[in-house]
Amino acid sequence: MKTFAWGALLALVLPWAGAAERPNILFLFGDDWAWPHASCLGDPVVKTPTFDRLAREGVLFRNAHCAAPSCSPSRAAILTGQWPWRLDQGADLLTFLPARFAVYPDLLEKAGYHVGLTGKGYGPGKFPDWKHNPAGPGYKSFEEFLSKRPAGAPFCYWFGSHRPHRPYKRGCGIASGLDPAKVQVPPYLPDSPEVRSDICDYYFNVQQFDQKECAPIIAALERIGELDNTIIVMSGDNGWPFPRSKATNYDTGTHQPLAIRWGAKVKAGRVAEDFVSLSDLAPTFLEAAGLPIPASMTARSLMPVLLAAGSGQVDPTRDHVLTCMETHVPCRALDDGGLGGYPRRTIVTREFHYVRNFHAERWPAGDPKGCEVAGAQPFPAEELMRNTMAAFADIDASPSKAWLVLHRDEAEVRPLAAAALCKRPARELYDLRKDPYELLNVAEDPAYADQVKALDARLMGELMASGDPRATGEDSDRFDRYSRANTGGSPSKKQ
Numbered sequence: 001m002k003t004f005a006w007g008a009l010l011a012l013v014l015p016w017a018g019a020a021e022r023p024n025i026l027f028l029f030g031d032d033w034a035w036p037h038a039s040c041l042g043d044p045v046v047k048t049p050t051f052d053r054l055a056r057e058g059v060l061f062r063n064a065h066c067a068a069p070s071c072s073p074s075r076a077a078i079l080t081g082q083w084p085w086r087l088d089q090g091a092d093l094l095t096f097l098p099a100r101f102a103v104y105p106d107l108l109e110k111a112g113y114h115v116g117l118t119g120k121g122y123g124p125g126k127f128p129d130w131k132h133n134p135a136g137p138g139y140k141s142f143e144e145f146l147s148k149r150p151a152g153a154p155f156c157y158w159f160g161s162h163r164p165h166r167p168y169k170r171g172c173g174i175a176s177g178l179d180p181a182k183v184q185v186p187p188y189l190p191d192s193p194e195v196r197s198d199i200c201d202y203y204f205n206v207q208q209f210d211q212k213e214c215a216p217i218i219a220a221l222e223r224i225g226e227l228d229n230t231i232i233v234m235s236g237d238n239g240w241p242f243p244r245s246k247a248t249n250y251d252t253g254t255h256q257p258l259a260i261r262w263g264a265k266v267k268a269g270r271v272a273e274d275f276v277s278l279s280d281l282a283p284t285f286l287e288a289a290g291l292p293i294p295a296s297m298t299a300r301s302l303m304p305v306l307l308a309a310g311s312g313q314v315d316p317t318r319d320h321v322l323t324c325m326e327t328h329v330p331c332r333a334l335d336d337g338g339l340g341g342y343p344r345r346t347i348v349t350r351e352f353h354y355v356r357n358f359h360a361e362r363w364p365a366g367d368p369k370g371c372e373v374a375g376a377q378p379f380p381a382e383e384l385m386r387n388t389m390a391a392f393a394d395i396d397a398s399p400s401k402a403w404l405v406l407h408r409d410e411a412e413v414r415p416l417a418a419a420a421l422c423k424r425p426a427r428e429l430y431d432l433r434k435d436p437y438e439l440l441n442v443a444e445d446p447a448y449a450d451q452v453k454a455l456d457a458r459l460m461g462e463l464m465a466s467g468d469p470r471a472t473g474e475d476s477d478r479f480d481r482y483s484r485a486n487t488g489g490s491p492s493k494k495q
Contacts, residue, residue, distance in 0.1 A: 022113075022154040022288075022289050023154065023262065023265075023288055023289070024154050024155045024157075024229060024230040025108070025113075025154075025155070025233075025285050025288070025289075026217065026231065026232045027156075027157070027233050028050075028159050028214045028232065028233065028234040029120075029159065029234075029235060029236070029237060030161050030163065030164065030209050030236040030237070031120055031160070031162050031163060031165040031236070032164055032165045032236065032237070032238060032239070032246060033163075033164055033206055033209065033236030033240070033256075033257065034238070034239045034240040034245065034252065034253075035064075035251075037203065037206055037257070038052065038055075038210075039052055040052040040055050040060070041257065043184070044182050044184065045179065045183055045199075045200070045203055046206050047210075048206065048207065048210040049210065049211065050210045050211060050214045050218065050234070051210055051234050051259055054259040054260070054261045055259040056268065056269060057261050057268045057269075058232070058260050058262060058266050059259065059260050059261075059266055059271070059272050059306060060270070061258040061259070061260070061274070062271060062273055063255075063273060063276065063348075063350075064255070064258035064277075064278060065254040065255055065275070065276070065277055065321045065323055065348065066236075066237060066238050066254050066256050066277070066323070067083060067084055067277050067278060067279045067322075067323060067324060068084045068323065068324050068326070069238040069239050069245075069246055069247055069248055069249060069254050069325060070238055070247055070325065070328045071093060071120075071124060071125075071237055072093045072095075072125035073087070073090060073091050073092065073093065073326065074237045075121070075123070075135070075237060076091075076101075076125070077277070077278065077299075078279055078281050079103040079105070079122060079282065080101045080102065080103055080104075080282060080297070081281075081283050081293075081297035082101065082279065082297060082298050082299065083279065083298050083322070083324065084324055085324055085326070085463070085466070085468040085470065086466060086467060087101055089482045090125070091324075091327075091479055091482070092125070092326050092327040092341065092483045093327060093328050093329065093483075094124065094125060094329075094330070095482045095483060096129075097127055097130075097134055101296075103135075103282075104281075104283075105117075105134065105135055105156055105158070106134075107286060108286070108289055109136075109156075111289060112153055113154050113155060113156045113289070114145075114148070114150060114156070115155070115156045115157075116137050116138070116139045116155070116157050117135045117136035117139065117158045118138070118142060118158075118159050119161055119162060120160035120161070120162055121133040121158055122134045122135050135158045135160065136157075142157065142159065142216075142220055146220070154289070159213070159214070161209045161213050161214075163206070163209040163213070164202050164203075164208075164240070165205075166241050166396045166397070168198075168202065168204075168205060170197075170201065170399065171201070172204050173199070173201040173202070174200050176207075180193070180196035180197055180199075180200050181196075183196045185199065186252070186437060187437050188243070188420070189243065189400060189416065190403060190404055190407065190412070192403055192407075194399045194402075194403045195399070195400045198242075198398055198400045199242075199400075202240060202241070214234065218232065227263065228262075228263025228264060229263060230262070231260065231262045231285070232261045233260050233281060234258070234259050235257060235258045235278060237256075237278075238253060238256075239252050239253035239254065239255075240252070241396040241398065242395075242401075243365075243400060243404050244419055244420040247328040247365075247394040247395070249324070249325050249344045249346045249355060250353075250438045251348075251353065251437070252437075254346075258278070260302070260306060262306065266306050267308075267309060270310065271311040271312075272305050272308075272314060273312050274305050274314055274315050275320050275348065275349075275350075276302060276318065276321065277299060277321050277322070279298070280299045280302050281299075281302070282297060282299060283297050283299050283300060284301045284306070286301075287303050288303065298466050320349045320458075321347075322347055322348075322459070322462060323345075324468075325341070325342060325343065325344040325345075326479040326482075327479060327480065327482070328342075329341075329366060329388070329393045330483040331394060332362045332363055332366060332367050334480065338480065338481075340362065340477075340483065341480065342357070342362055342364050342394070343357075343358040344356065344357055344358065345463055345468070345470060345471075347455055347462075351431070351432055352432060352455060353428075353429070353430045353432060353438060354427075354428070354429050354451075354452065354455035354456065354459060355427065355428035355429070356426070356427060356459065357426050357427070358470050358476070360423065360424055360425055363421075363423060364394075364421075364422075364423065365392040365393075365421050366391070366393040366394045366395070367391070367393075368391050368392060369390065369391045381402045381403075381406055384401055384405055384406070385397055385398060385401070392421055404416065404417055405417070405421075408421070419439060425441065425444070427452065427456070428441045429441065429448055429452055430442070431448070
């Protein structure tokens, strides 16, 4: 009763608060689906008619990035509208999101929205202090969710697919008819039959997400006549599960497909070049529903971009985006005997990507565990394909990982293995105009000294302003302690 009393009050004081005016919100979220793996983005193999339709009938964002290239912190940032470094344990993969942080589904529910989740919401981190997943109460399907909807209530629904997350049935992509000869292997991966087949397996799972899971949900919206009063967002949570992608802050780890459709409210066929973070979705949903945006939210609403008339860069202040990383898998031995992550902060502009590695002495992809980059005894291929923890545990077990590690001493593969597995300097700079795949670090090149200085000042200034412990120096290694306390409780001082 309190929920609907609050909703009735909103209808009196907020212009969007009536049930007929407030839009529904549908969030279609892929697990490990990344840019540019959609047919409308130019990929010649994967077919994504659902995403293509949303881009054609809404706005396609070409510079959208997740806040962190790891499931839990990426999702926590989306739910809270805050940078992961502000979320304490929520910055790590396997810890938990503290309940003191407000999330947009709860705020919408208090305002009269019918809220629900199917599939993967916040996770795989824990949520011991919440009554249900922070993304919403669970439902078996969209149909069940709609059947429980109170009459006249707008809804907010999160569909979290488990695709295209690994593991895959090996060879499923080629078996489905995908042609490995047409796959465009990016230059940071070795071009081998095993890798091409592995990419096809990933593409097959992307297609299942798009065609078999998302398309029926949109069709159900059309059947009930609410397609055009629904904000539909389709995206992925982090990079694809291949070496030098997921769990890294390179473009391949954070750049996400993002399309938003909202009937006649949003002019169709637009392409936005503005830099956006997926954390911007929380304040966007709240503003669309006519609700105030909490002061704690560091993200910015996308409504000005969505409601603009033309393509290109709408907001001149959206000329960059930040990304971060703390702990994906705790897989790096620390001096105190514990295991830690690989803390990073980055700033991306149209021309440059600047990276700060706060513990450059650590292995970025995880400890080799006896498998040094050169000259070590090889691991069994099946172990590297089956057991993520066998070595370099921030890279998911896969045929691509196995091939890269086992062939790392070959002349053509050695630089790719080094780029994916070897230690990094404290600072990295990539000139995106010349090096879009970010393979040549020019941070120590005197010709780029001014850019390094300016970008470092800009990055650290924004981190300081938002209270990032890595910038303020206030117990900055707390995140390593959090990663060891993954049972749902706060870590003790001894940890």
